[in-house]
Amino acid sequence: MTKTLLFSTAIAASLFAACGSTDYSKTPSGITYKIVEKGSGPQVKIGQFLQVHYTQKINDSTLMTSEGGMPVFTRVDSVGPVYNAAEVFRFLHKGDSVVVVQDVDSLMKQNPMLPPFMKKGDKLYLHLRVADVLDNEQQVQAIQDKEMAGQKDRDQAIVDEYIKKNNISANKIGKGTYVKIDEAGSGAKADSGKYVSVKYRGKLLLTGKEFESTMEPGKDPITFPLGVGQVIPGWDEGIRQFSKGGKGTLYIPGFLSYGSRPGPGGQPNEALMFDIEVVDVHDTMPQPKQNPMMPPVDGKQ
CATH class of the missing domain: 3.10.50.40 (Chitinase A; domain 3)
Structure with a gap:
């Protein structure tokens, strides 16, 4: 069935102040x-x-x-x-x-x-x-398809203009993500099907406002399989440009981040940027770290 929106009782709004x-x-x-x-x-x-x-x-x-x-x-x-x-x-x-x-x-x-x-x-x-x-739903779907194509163009134009205006040396890859490589890395290649451990600092592209970071000392990287849709599309295509030890920045248009869903800034189709560091690349999912305050599962030290 075509996806439609039914407004819930938990959301409402107006451009107008309430009248009498x-x-x-x-x-x-x-x-x-x-x-x-x-x-x-x-x-x-x-x-x-x-x-x-x-x-x-x-x-x-x-x-x-x-x-x-x-x-x-x-x-x-x-x-x-x-x-x-x-x-x-x-x-x-x-x-x-x-x-x-x-x-x-x-x-x-x-x-x-x-x-x-x-x-x-x-x-x-x-x-x-x-x-x-x-x-009917067929009419809805036809308009949605047309609007989505137009939205992609608008989303891409925002990032294209940002890169040009700020004279950023970055490569446009895949469906539209820009990748700025500071260090390519010299270890195992981050590729689809590999498990990558990544530290990052995320910001809203147009305002530079930071919304999340794991770059601080003591914070663990996130680990996920690359190229299978467990992260936003801009990450799946951008991180493949690095190897273990690689560092750089991803500039991601809205349709390759959260799309029509609200992004970290609360709005749909938000362009995002991420400073990233590929801490490790694994063939299989690494085992979680053992808590030193807890005994091993098998009871052995």
């Missing part, structure tokens, strides 16, 4: 919503699909947005009073812009295990802009 309650309609479960811009198309029917762009906020802090990237799709179903943004979908038209408001207090009654940034008294906002209404 008299400006809003209310669903049977108590969700408030407002059509802030009326489209000219017919009202959506049950079973059709909405093609939308969205922004999600909690209070005035943005959680996520698809604006400037790929649209998302959601099937319009007949749902009951479930305190879910999906209650509003069947009232929409092509061209509509709508803001949906949910109270965290009400969400907590349904699910007390909400993310820690959602607190009592907060409001969740979901702003939807309906770009189109589609009849």
Whole structure:
């Protein structure tokens, strides 16, 4: 089945601040919503699909947005009073812009295990802009394929421009990852099927903000089989350029990092960069280090 998006009660947002309650309609479960811009198309029917762009906020802090990237799709179903943004979908038209408001207090009654940034008294906002209404999954798939091709081009252009603007001496390989080799390494070659142990420092490409690192003393490298999809595609193709002892930097476009999923910065299609060091290369998965405070499994020293 074509992958679609159904917004959960744990996410909502808006580009607009909440207006007075008299400006809003209310669903049977108590969700408030407002059509802030009326489209000219017919009202959506049950079973059709909405093609939308969205922004999600909690209070005035943005959680996520698809604006400037790929649209998302959601099937319009007949749902009951479930305190879910999906209650509003069947009232929409092509061209509509709508803001949906949910109270965290009400969400907590349904699910007390909400993310820690959602607190009592907060409001969740979901702003939807309906770009189109589609009849079936075949139409959805055709648009998704076209949008994905366009998104890849946009993602690649961001990294291409960054490399050029900063005059970085790096090679573009594979599907679009750039590799800057500081030391190629002189040990065993990192190749598909090998188990590699890698230390890294990850940053958001456009801001340089560091989001994770194992480069500090005392931190262990991560070990994984190369080329089998256990890491992001940019790693699978980039680390193959090194041997044991190799050091360098990978510059990875969004479609070769987390794609449409939220990346380390919380947004889809984020371009990333990684300083990496290939600590070791193995033919088989190495055994974990023995904790010196624990006796060996077989009881022998």
